[in-house]
Amino acid sequence: MTPSPKIGFISLGCPKALVDSERILTQLKIDGYQVSPSYEEADLVIVNTCGFIESAIDESLDSIGEALNENGKVIVTGCLGVKEKLIRERHPQVLSVTGPHAYEETVNAVYQHLPKPSHNPYIDLVPAQGIKLTPKHYAYLKISEGCNHRCRFCIIPSLRGDLVSRPISAVMQEAEGLVNAGVKELLVISQDTSAYGVDLKYQTEFWQGRPLKSQFNSLCATLGSLGVWVRLHYVYPYPHVDDVIPLMAEHKILPYLDIPFQHASPTILKSMKRPAQIDNTLARIQQWRDICPDITLRSTFIVGFPGETETDFQLLLDFLEEAQLDRVGCFQYSPVDGAAANALPNPVDDEIKEDRYHQFMQKQARISSKKLAQKIGRTVSVMIDGKEDEKYIGRSTADAPEIDGLVFVESTNELNPGDVINIKITHADDYDLWGTQSC
Numbered sequence: 001m002t003p004s005p006k007i008g009f010i011s012l013g014c015p016k017a018l019v020d021s022e023r024i025l026t027q028l029k030i031d032g033y034q035v036s037p038s039y040e041e042a043d044l045v046i047v048n049t050c051g052f053i054e055s056a057i058d059e060s061l062d063s064i065g066e067a068l069n070e071n072g073k074v075i076v077t078g079c080l081g082v083k084e085k086l087i088r089e090r091h092p093q094v095l096s097v098t099g100p101h102a103y104e105e106t107v108n109a110v111y112q113h114l115p116k117p118s119h120n121p122y123i124d125l126v127p128a129q130g131i132k133l134t135p136k137h138y139a140y141l142k143i144s145e146g147c148n149h150r151c152r153f154c155i156i157p158s159l160r161g162d163l164v165s166r167p168i169s170a171v172m173q174e175a176e177g178l179v180n181a182g183v184k185e186l187l188v189i190s191q192d193t194s195a196y197g198v199d200l201k202y203q204t205e206f207w208q209g210r211p212l213k214s215q216f217n218s219l220c221a222t223l224g225s226l227g228v229w230v231r232l233h234y235v236y237p238y239p240h241v242d243d244v245i246p247l248m249a250e251h252k253i254l255p256y257l258d259i260p261f262q263h264a265s266p267t268i269l270k271s272m273k274r275p276a277q278i279d280n281t282l283a284r285i286q287q288w289r290d291i292c293p294d295i296t297l298r299s300t301f302i303v304g305f306p307g308e309t310e311t312d313f314q315l316l317l318d319f320l321e322e323a324q325l326d327r328v329g330c331f332q333y334s335p336v337d338g339a340a341a342n343a344l345p346n347p348v349d350d351e352i353k354e355d356r357y358h359q360f361m362q363k364q365a366r367i368s369s370k371k372l373a374q375k376i377g378r379t380v381s382v383m384i385d386g387k388e389d390e391k392y393i394g395r396s397t398a399d400a401p402e403i404d405g406l407v408f409v410e411s412t413n414e415l416n417p418g419d420v421i422n423i424k425i426t427h428a429d430d431y432d433l434w435g436t437q438s439c
């Protein structure tokens with residue numbers, strides 16, 4: 001029997017790109033290809049690129065170069081694929097270039113350069129949940145592609161197009177398959193999670209014989225019935241987001257909302273083309289906390305957007321103080337090729353951006369450390385991710401993998417990834433917690 005051809009895979013960029021990688025690998029595995037852990041053993045390498053900011057473009061181009069040096073046969077896909085000319089100028093030897101979510105074209109390019117092995121998909125075993133690049137106990141669930149907004153700093157709509165939602169029956173089937181395969185936490189992702197279904201006009205579909213609307217609230221409630229942790233990412237602050245907070249209070253889905261606010265100055269928000277009623281946002285946050293006191297709010301902000309004055313920045317710091325968000329990410333504005341914001345007047349000096357970034361992060365570190373200190377003595381649910389140096393490492397409901405904090409757990413029990421246990425918190429720093437398993 002001839003050995004199966006082997007594919008090496010490099011997946012760069014955000015969780016959405018990771019899901020694309022998983023889809024491509026799943027199809028190739030179904031076709032009988034093997035996945036290789038090294039350049040030497042691979043017959044061909046696919047590089048799934050990111051093209052969001054300059055540093056990501058550089059990293060993608062370097063990775064393509066490395067794959068060409070180490071292996072020689074390279075197919076490029078992903079967000080940077082829309083800039084084929086740039087890739088080919090630097091690396092003319094690449095075999096094929098496709099753009100984001102071009103699963104079929106990528107797989108076809110593989111067939112062309114590394115012919116399909118003879119294979120019987122009914123005999124060969126492919127896990128029902130497909131190929132996962134995340135650990136076995138959690139998985140990203142992509143519910144839509146693209147975005148209908150046109151935030152001035154963002155090029156995602158030009159890379160990925162307008163919103164295209166997956167019908168709810170397809171999303172639920174995938175979610176159910178993942179849960180049946182042992183996944184204990186579903187991380188719901190998209191470019192704009194709360195817009196889910198708008199493009200489908202909320203069409204009704206059937207899942208397990210039940211009619212369901214392809215709509216954000218209905219999706220959250222149905223995912224919440226699967227009995228695993230469900231965490232919402234990239235939630236645009238539409239008014240109807242308020243409707244899912246009761247589901248969090250009832251523990252149907254995790255009390256966790258990743259909701260990018262981007263700024264707090266109405267002038268800057270308007271200039272970014274984002275919702276600008278910041279007083280309204282503060283009132284909503286208070287309302288969410290009244291309904292669900294345990295809610296964890298994660299948000300991201302941009303400092304140094306063109307035209308940001310000292311007064312605008314102060315408004316942002318004041319907002320941070322008042323909102324007392326739990327988890328916060330901050331980026332210094334950098335012009336992205338093709339972004340509408342590049343044409344705006346009054347760019348902010350790099351030094352000022354840097355200084356504002358540090359002021360912002362210092363303030364948030366104080367808020368975060370105070371909030372975590374309040375957890376000492378409390379008992380929280382923690383999902384175990386693994387073990388290191390005799391200590392288990394996990395995450396509470398307030399911590400998404402990769403981006404939030406960790407909980408270091410002492411326990412005399414034998415624990416496995418995906419186990420959910422109660423931990424009494426004994427210590428905290430700015431971002432992480434320590435605790436012991438309580439009975």
Ligand code: SF4
Binds near residue numbers: 147148150154157236
């Ligand atoms: S909502 Fe998000 S993805 Fe859509 S344009 Fe704005 S920043 Fe980009």
